[in-house]
Amino acid sequence: MRIPGIKGFDQQALEKYFKNTGMLMLARVGSMVIKMIVNTFVLSSYLGPTRNGILSYPMTIVTFSMAIAALGLDGFVTRELINHPERKATLLGTAFWMRLFAGFATLPLVYLAYEVITHFKHLNTPFTFVLIVAFTAVVQSINIIESFFQAQVQAKYIMYVQVAGNLISAGIKLSFVLIKLPLTYFVYALLFDAVIIAIGYVVVYHQSHNRITDWKFKMPIAAYLFKKSWPLAFSAILVSIYMKIDQAMITSYLGEAQLGIYSTVVSLSESFYFLPVAVVTSVFPAIVYARKTDIDRYYKRLQNMYDLMVGISLSVAIFMSFASTYIYRIAFHNHPAFWPGAPVLAVHVWAGIFVFLGSASGQYLIAEGYFKLSMLRTGVGALVNIVLNVFWIPKYGIIGAAYATLVAYGVATFFILFIPKTRGQGVQMLKSLFLISLFQKVIKR
Template sequence: MDDVTLALHRIARGTGIVFIGTLISMFFGFLSRTIIARHFSPIEYGTFNLAITVLNIGVVIATLGFQNALPREIAFYREKEPSRIKDLISTALIIVSLNSLIWGVVLTIGAGKISQILNEPRLNYALRTVALALPFSALTITMISISRGFGRVREKVYFQNIVYPTSWLILVILSVLFNLSFALTFYMYLLAQLLTFLALTAEVYRIKLLNFKLSFNLRIGKELIIFSLPLLFTGILAFVMNWTDTLMLGYYKGSEIVGIYNAASPLARLIPIFLNSATFLYPAIVSQLYAQGKISEMKRVYQILTKWIFLLTLPVFSVMFLFPEATIRFFFGNKYVSATSALRILALGFMFHTFLGLNGLSLIVIGESGFIMISNLISTILNIFMNILLIPKYSIEGAAIATAISYFIGNVLNSVRLYQETKIHPFSWNYVKPLAISFILLGLIQSLHLKVPSIWHAVPILVMFLGVYFFLVLLSKSVDREDVELLLAIEKKLGIDLKIMKKILRRFIF
C-alpha cells in the first residue's frame, strides 16, 4: 500500500468515526438545551446561553490556538525529533494549565462588569460558577489535540462526543426531576466538565500517552506559542464571524428577525459536517508527508479527499438548495418559511467552502499560520462591513449574502496561497467532471421551479437526482484507483461482499 492510499485509509476511517461521534454529540446537546429551554423561563435560558458563550471565548483564549497547532507539531516532532515529543507535550500542558487558571480568575473577577455590559444581572452569578470549569475544558481540549497528533480518534469520540454530552444530559434531567434551582444548573455544567476531564485524564495515563515527568522547555514553548498565536487570533476571528450576522440583525431589525434567520443559519452550517469530520486526523497524517518532503503525495491525498467530501455533502446541499422552504417547514414550522431565500444563499456559501477542500488546514501543515490569520481577518472585516451595508436594506437576505461572500473570499485567498506555496489544488480531472455534472443537473431541476408541500414530497425527486448523478459520474469514468482501493478496504473491514457494486464498477470503469 503506497503512502497516498495509506493516508486516505487512515483519514477515511477517522472521518467516519468522528462523524458518528459528532452526530451523537449534536443530538444529546440538542436534547439538553431543549430541556433547559422548556423547564426554565426564556430569560433564564438566555442567561445560560450568554454564560456559555462567554466561557467559550475564555476557552479559546486559554488554549492559545494549541488545539490546531499541536496535531501538526507532534506529527513533525515524530518525524524530525521523536526524543523531544515528551518535552513538547509537557510544555504545552503546563502553558495551558497556567493560562486557563489566569483567565478563570479574570472571568471570575470580571463577572460583575460583564453582566453590567450585557445588562443581565443573573449573569454575574452564572459566570462566577462556570469560570471554575474553564481549566477543565481547556485541558480536555488540549489532551484531545495531543491524541490527534498521534493519529488517534478514540479520545475525541469517547470523551468529547459521548462522555461529556451524555453526563451533561443526565445531570440536566436530574435537575429537572428534582426541581433544582436555575443557579444549580451551572454547577451541573461544572460537574459535567470535571467528570469528562477526570475520565479523559485516567484514559490517557492508561494508554501511556502522558507517561512522562513534567518538564518545561523554554525553547519549545516559545516556538509553540509563536506558531500558535496566529491560530488563536484566527479562532477569535472565526467566533466573531459566526456571530456577526446574528448580532447585527438584532441591532438593526430586532429579536424576531434574529429568530427567523436562526432557522436558516444552523441548517446551512450542517453542510460542512463531512469536511469538519475530516479535519480531525488530516493535519497529523498529512504533516508526516510534508515533513518527508512528499508534496506530490500531499496533493494526491488533498484531491481525492476533496472529491469524497464533495460527493458526501452533495445530498445535504441539494435538499437545502432545491427545497429550502420544505426544509425549513420540516424543522421549524410555517412561522419560519420567510427564511427560505436566506437558507439558499447560505447553502451556496457553505458548499463553496466545502468543495475547495481543507485549504486552511493544509496551510497550517506547511507552517502558514500567519496567512490564515490574515485571510480570516480580511473575511471578518468584509463580513462586518457588508452586514452594515446590506442588513438595513435587505434584512436576513443581506446577512446571508454577507456571510456567503465572506466565506467565498476567505476560501479563495487560502486556496490561492496554498497553490502558490505547494502547487496543491483540488481540481483533478476526475473531480472537475463530477462538479460539472452536479452544476448542470442542479441548474436543470432549479429551472423547473418545482413546488413541494413537504420534505417527504421532495425525497423521490432527490433520489432520482442522485441516481442520475451517480450514473453519470460512473459513465464519465470519474472513479480513481484510490476510490476502488478504499471500497475494497471497507468491504474487508465490514466483512461484507459488495458484489453488485464491484460489478457496476467493472462495467463502467475497468
C-alpha cells in the same frame, strides 16, 4: 471488512486512516444527534426564544476568550508530536500550562467585554452567567491531550470521551427540563459539559499507559510553541469573530429573543461541521507523509479531499434547504415563535460548503507552514462579516445575518486565490466546487 480503494491514496494507508476517521466521525455523529435533540429542540422549546437567547449569549462572548486561551496550540502540537514523538512529555506539559495560564488571563477580558457591551445596550443576561461559562476556557486546557491521540492516530479514545460526555450532558439537561429547574442550572450545565470532557481525556490518557505526572514545562519549548503558533492563535480568534460576531450583533441590534431563534438555526446548520474536522484531522498525517515522500500523490490527496468535502457539504445543504420548513414545523409545533428560523436555516446551511473547503485548505496551509496566510484570510472573512452585519441585520433581521455569514465564509475560503503561492490550491477547490474534478474522474473511468 475491506475498505474500497480511492484514487490517490494507497490501500494500506487508506485502511489505517479510514478506521481512524470512522471512529472520530462516530463520536461527532453522536454529538450531533444529541445536540440537535436535546439542545436545539427540547431545551429551546422548554426555555422559549427569550430565555434561550439569554442562555446562548454567554457562550457568544466566551467563544472569543476560548479562542484566545487555546493559543493556536492544538494543530501545531499535533504536527510536532508526529515529527518528534520523543518530546511528548515536554510538548504536552508545556502546552497545558500555557493554555491554563491563558485561560485565567482571559477572565478579566470577558468582564471588560461585558461592561463595554452593556454600556451601549441593556441586556437581560447577568454577568454571573457569563462568568460561569467563561471558566470553560480554563477547564479546556487539559484538552491538549486530544492532540496526542490525533498524532498517534488513536481516535477511538476521543470517541469514548465525546460519546460518554455528551450522553451524560444530555441526561443532565433532560433531567433539568423534566423537573423544571430555573435557567441558572442550565448555565452551570454549560460549564459542566467542559468538565466532563476534561475528566474523560485524563482517564483515557492514563488508561493508554501514559501519565500526566510525566508532563514537564520548559520555558524554551514555550517560547518556541508561542513563536510558531501565535499566527494560528490569532487566526482562531478571528475565526471565532467571524463565526460568532453575528450572534453578538443580533443581540445588540434585535435583542435576546431573536438570538434565541437564530441560535437554533446555527445549532442545526453547524451540527454537520463535525464532518470536515473528523475527516481532515484524521487524514492529515497521511497528507503530511505524502508531502515528504511523493509530491504528486500529495496534491492528488488534496484534490480528493476537496472533492469529498464538496460532495458531503453540497448534499447536506440541498437536503436542509428543502427540509427546513418541515423541521421547524414538526420540532417546534407547539412553539410557533421559532418558525421564522426556517428560511434563515435554508440560507445559513449553504455556508457549510465553504466551511468544509476551508477546513481542508487550512490543513494544507499548516502543512506548508503558511500560518500567517491562514491568519490573513480569516481576518478578511471576519472584516467582511462585521461590515455586512452592520448593514444587513438592522435592515433584514436575522436572515441578513445568515446572508452575511454565507458571503464572509466564501470570501475567507477563496482568499488564497489572490496569493500567487497558494493560487493553485484555490483552483483545485474551484474544480471541486463546480464538480469539474468529479466529472473528470467519471470520464476517466
